[in-house]
Amino acid sequence: MSTRTYRDAVEHLNSLQSNAATLEAVKVSGGRSSEFAIPEMIEYLERVGYTPQQLNALNVIHITGTKGKGSTSAFVDSILRHAKPGWKIGLYTSPHLVAVRERIRINGVPISETEFTKYFFEVWDKLASSPGKVPTTPPMPGYFRFITLMAFHVFWECKVDVTILEVGVGGTYDSTNIVPKPIVTGITALGIDHVHVLGKTITDIAWQKGGIFKEDVPAFTVEQPVDAMKMLESRAAELKANSLTVVSEGPDVSEVKLGLAGMHQKQNAGLAVALARSFLQSRSEDFTKGSLLPDSFKDGLVGARWPGRCQTVLDPKRTGLTWYLDGAHTIESLMCCMQWFVSPEVGISPSEGANTKFLIFNCTSGRSGEAFLRQVLETTHVQLIKHGGDRDSPFFDHVIFCANVTYADGHFKGDLTTRAIDPxxxxxxxxxxxxxSAWLTLSPAFPPSQVHVLPSVEHAVKLVEQLRSKGRGASQVLVTGSLHLVGGVVEVAGLSEVAI
Known part of the structure; x- marks a missing residue:
């Protein structure tokens, strides 16, 4: 054990990743590996030394949705840390930006490399030394399943008072969905983007998400498309949820300057308030007296931080360079991203003409890149009309499309290694x-010489450095389309200390 390092842990974990072919097979199946998904996860849990019933003691707030579930989880975490400063609060999310240990946080702080290594190998060794009961179950779980098991182990060992558990994909068959009785469940906005990717209807998606409802457990959601809401109501009745409440942001939340930028965060904040309030009431805490929104809740909303989502980062080393980071990877989230960036508070300013604007973009193969870029351009146009910006010339000076490979030598940072890209x-x-090609087709007036295709994130950052040295004034760089891309930029540009 003494010779095992954090790097060793990350390498072991990366060995559990699925390759591009495997992920494509899962996609074709609609995200349902089979009816064996949950039984297999329970088998792994028991091999680690736990029963599902023991997970109830983690006091889980379970959150899913197609967009906003990470931000909502961050809001809940911040609210509870401000409302109950003496508590130990666990937060499990995915994916990570720079370091995999970001996925498991206690009191808002990622567990350390030393802690990650310790708990990782405790789980790894138990799985490696215990034979499986069912021959068809793989000896070791996949990447996300393993991290989920590890999160349960960490939170159990650290005796957390509450666990905020973000679903990975879907809900019904997700690895997190083995907690028999969470304290409260929540579903964020259900968009249609993932529907297009998987070839499913909004009703199919709502069925999946509604799978986190549990008997006698209160459930909350936001306003949804009509068909999605009907399915959620049906699932709530089928699974005997205590109740299903539709939450609006309310004037009390609307008046708060949220710690997370973007108008869309109001809805996430409203849901987070409802989840936190329900949880505290289950602990006989009365937060309904006096103000509709207690000061501790307001402080939590203001103090919430969630890296890589509509985030502004002043470069600590490069004077006059500001990074705008948003891991938007759906059509709807890209619209929200551009509404945020193409605004007087961010990308449109009196000195606009003197600024050099860059767009660094990538998306995973299989997604409709052309549709994504059309959304970027159309939302930019609408925003410029709305705010009186210059519509006669391209909004961005340079557009960079780069692979998510971290370094120019073709290697990934260990924590950012992915086998999901087709070689x-x-x-x-x-x-x-x-x-x-899509960008130039959609924006024929854009100079082709200012569209750049590059093989790595490091190439992209270096190009920004070179091009900005030729210009005058400040430089603004929007990085979007992929959280993995955003994480690579944070790593290569040396932004971790100020961004994470």
Whole structure:
């Protein structure tokens, strides 16, 4: 054990990743590996030394949705830390930006490399030394399943008072959905983007998400499309949820200057308030007296931080350079991203003409890059009309499409390693070339010489450095389309200390 390092842990964990072919097979199946998904997860849990019933003691707030579930989880975490400063609060989210240990936080802080290594190998060794009961169950779980098991182990060992548990994908068959009785469940906005990717209807998606409802457990959601809401109501009745409450942001939340930027965060904040209030009431805490929104809740909303989501970062080393980071990877989230960036408070300013604007963009293969870029351009146009910006010339000076590979030598940072990219796509930069072609088709007035296709994040950052040295004034760089891309930029540009 003494010779095992954090790097060793990350390498072991990366060995559990699925390759591009496997992920494509899962996608074709609609995200349902099979009816064996939950039984297999329970088997792994028991091999680690726990029963599902023991997880109830973690006092879980379970959150899913197609967009906003990470931000909502961050709001709940911040609210509870401000409302109950003496508590130990666990937060489990995905994906991470720079370091995998970001996924498991206690009192808002990622567990340390030393802690990650310790708990990782405790789980790894138990799984490696215990034979499986069912021959068809793989000996070791996949990447996300393993991290989920590890999170349960960490929170149990650290004796947390509450666990905020974000679903990975879906709900019904998700690895997190083995807690028999959470304290409260919540579903954020259900968009149609993932529906298009999986070839499913909004009703299918609502069925999946509603799978986190549990008998006699209160459930909350936000306003949803009509068909989605009908399915959620049906699932709530089927699974005997205590109640299903539709939450609006309310004037008390609307008046708070949230710690997370973007108008869409009001809805997430409203849901977070309802979840936190319900949890505290289950603990006989009365937060309804006096103000509709207690000061501790307001402080939590103001103090919430969630890296890589509509985040503004002043470069600590490069004077006059500001990074705007948003891991938006759906059509709807990209619209929210551009509404945030193309605004007087962010990308439109009196000195606009003197600023050099860059867009660094990538999306995973299989997603509709052309549709994504159309959303970027259309929302930019609408925002410029709304705010009186210059519509006669391109909004961005340079557009960079780069692969998510971290370094120029073709290697990934250990925590950012991914096997989900088709090797052929990576070598030939098919996705990035297609994005460049789509951009020029959608924006024919844009100078082709200012569209750049690059093989790594490091190439992109270096190009920004080179091009900004030729210009005058400040430089603004929007990085979006992929959380993995955002994490790579944070790593390569040396932004971790100020961004994470």
């Amino acid at each position: 052929t796509d990576l070598v030939e930069l098919k996705t990035q070339q297609a994005l460049a």
